[in-house]
Amino acid sequence: MSALPLVKRTDPLMHESKRFEQQIEFLLELDALKGVLRRSYLLHSQRPENSAEHSWHIATMALVLAEYADRAVDVSRVAAMLLIHDAVEIDAGDTYCYDQAGARDKAQREKMAADRIFGILPPEQCRWFRDLWEEFEANQTPEAGFANAVDRLMPLLHNYYSGGKSWKEHGISTAMVRKRMEPLRDASKGLWDYALMLIDKAAAAGYLIPET
Amino acid sequence: MSALPLVKRTDPLMHESKRFEQQIEFLLELDALKGVLRRSYLLHSQRPENSAEHSWHIATMALVLAEYADRAVDVSRVAAMLLIHDAVEIDAGDTYCYDQAGARDKAQREKMAADRIFGILPPEQCRWFRDLWEEFEANQTPEAGFANAVDRLMPLLHNYYSGGKSWKEHGISTAMVRKRMEPLRDASKGLWDYALMLIDKAAAAGYLIPET
Numbered sequence: 001m002s003a004l005p006l007v008k009r010t011d012p013l014m015h016e017s018k019r020f021e022q023q024i025e026f027l028l029e030l031d032a033l034k035g036v037l038r039r040s041y042l043l044h045s046q047r048p049e050n051s052a053e054h055s056w057h058i059a060t061m062a063l064v065l066a067e068y069a070d071r072a073v074d075v076s077r078v079a080a081m082l083l084i085h086d087a088v089e090i091d092a093g094d095t096y097c098y099d100q101a102g103a104r105d106k107a108q109r110e111k112m113a114a115d116r117i118f119g120i121l122p123p124e125q126c127r128w129f130r131d132l133w134e135e136f137e138a139n140q141t142p143e144a145g146f147a148n149a150v151d152r153l154m155p156l157l158h159n160y161y162s163g164g165k166s167w168k169e170h171g172i173s174t175a176m177v178r179k180r181m182e183p184l185r186d187a188s189k190g191l192w193d194y195a196l197m198l199i200d201k202a203a204a205a206g207y208l209i210p211e212t
Numbered sequence: 213m214s215a216l217p218l219v220k221r222t223d224p225l226m227h228e229s230k231r232f233e234q235q236i237e238f239l240l241e242l243d244a245l246k247g248v249l250r251r252s253y254l255l256h257s258q259r260p261e262n263s264a265e266h267s268w269h270i271a272t273m274a275l276v277l278a279e280y281a282d283r284a285v286d287v288s289r290v291a292a293m294l295l296i297h298d299a300v301e302i303d304a305g306d307t308y309c310y311d312q313a314g315a316r317d318k319a320q321r322e323k324m325a326a327d328r329i330f331g332i333l334p335p336e337q338c339r340w341f342r343d344l345w346e347e348f349e350a351n352q353t354p355e356a357g358f359a360n361a362v363d364r365l366m367p368l369l370h371n372y373y374s375g376g377k378s379w380k381e382h383g384i385s386t387a388m389v390r391k392r393m394e395p396l397r398d399a400s401k402g403l404w405d406y407a408l409m410l411i412d413k414a415a416a417a418g419y420l421i422p423e424t
Contacts, residue, residue, distance in 0.1 A: 014280070015406035023276050027366075028373060030272060033264045043243040053246045060242060060295045064235050064337065068226070076288030079295070083272045109311040124275065154239075161240060171373035194227035 071142035164207025283354035376419025
């Protein structure tokens with residue numbers, strides 16, 4: 001968490017400060033992410049996953065699987081990135097990854113959401129979270145590469161281990177999933193190979209529309 | 213994340229290794245935490261919060277409020293601790309913090325759960341997560357102190373900003389909440405003062421049973 005500006009605050013009555021008020025307002029606002037539903041289903045229930053619990057799951061996944069990153073990564077930076085990578089969905093909603101119409105204005109919708117949501121924070125914390133989110137989206141650094149990899153891999157596991165329920169509902173093909181997994185190739189050869197193997201097994205089980 | 217053993221894995225066919233299989237099994241098992249319900253209600257909905265989304269919320273909270281820790285803390289270690297602090301609830305369930313009967317065998321139930329759940333992981337990762345969880349429970353280090361503080365503060369916010377709904381359902385008094393918040397005093401004087409102020413406001417609003 002090297003880049004997080006950490007200034008000791010010991011002001012008396014700090015909780016009456018504008019800074020603290022902004023931080024609490026941001027934390028209360030985040031609660032809404034628990035109401036943003038994704039297309040994937042839980043493994044132990046028939047209900048769809050929400051974006052808050054998804055963020056928790058993949059931040060933890062990053063801790064467990066960090067050894068498979070092909071480039072050296074600061075794991076705590078990856079985890080922080082994943083904790084807030086979906087915060088913009090509070091305003092912009094979850095755009096299904098195979099929704100071509102939704103993809104067209106996704107960037108614009110999410111940028112506006114980032115302006116408002118991270119903008120609740122005090123300026124330098126706003127900047128820190130905003131930079132982290134933009135780094136994730138740009139997917140150029142080793143940390144962003146690995147964060148994007150686990151963000152793709154977990155839904156593959158969810159889909160595979162729930163019998164392809166969501167894939168079948170949306171008519172998803174083998175080729176579409178393989179394309180979706182491509183960021184894994186540059187981030188982790190091992191996880192990419194694993195993903196390809198799972199896609200083959202999913203295709204064989206009839207969870208995906210075969211390639212023509 | 214200084215203590216996390218991070219060994220580069222570049223074995224061909226790593227995904228066929230027992231190690232990788234254990235890691236994936238652990239990550240799939242974690243999904244069940246999304247089905248463990250707490251007593252607190254969401255702010256934007258009438259449904260109870262689950263332990264996975266709660267873990268996400270307070271790990272993020274630790275990043276935002278770290279500046280208020282009275283002792284220097286490694287924020288990424290706090291966040292990692294909070295990501296897994298409730299994993300034992302998959303087996304042990306969420307023991308309501310004001311449930312005196314449940315508190316009696318809580319430690320034993322959670323210890324057994326930790327044996328099984330962290331035991332799914334490869335040995336040195338099991339050790340790492342287990343140590344982190346035990347550190348949280350023992351509440352002696354600066355990181356554990358701050359992690360416990362945010363774990364107490366967020367439910368206070370949830371209860372206060374949902375009109376004391378859960379407190380009223382369970383007949384909770386001002387004195388009970390003040391006692392529950394005590395770990396904040398040693399971790400962050402600023403957050404402790406804030407919590408006391410919120411409790412006073414909650415009492416004045418009739419959300420809590422007054423002290424006799």
